[in-house]
Amino acid sequence: MRLRCPHCNHIARIRTSRRLSELTIEQTVQCINVDCCHTWVAITSAVRTIAPSINPNPKVFIARGGRTKSPDENQGALTFNTS
């Protein structure tokens, strides 16, 4: 999995990870841009199923769902008045 640094948008590496639950992993991520070197903690969670497992874990339930709408497609999105 590739992550981008929120500061410089350069590629970042996952340095460590630990499982918080069946569905959630906490990761320490480090930007590989030597002029930035930002290090942060990220959370990765399974939020919906696109195609079900052929060997499902009986302890895990992840609801089926389609893709999330982008902000441009979301009719209820917040709008900001810049005037």
Ligand SMILES: [Zn+2]
């Ligand atoms: Zn960076």
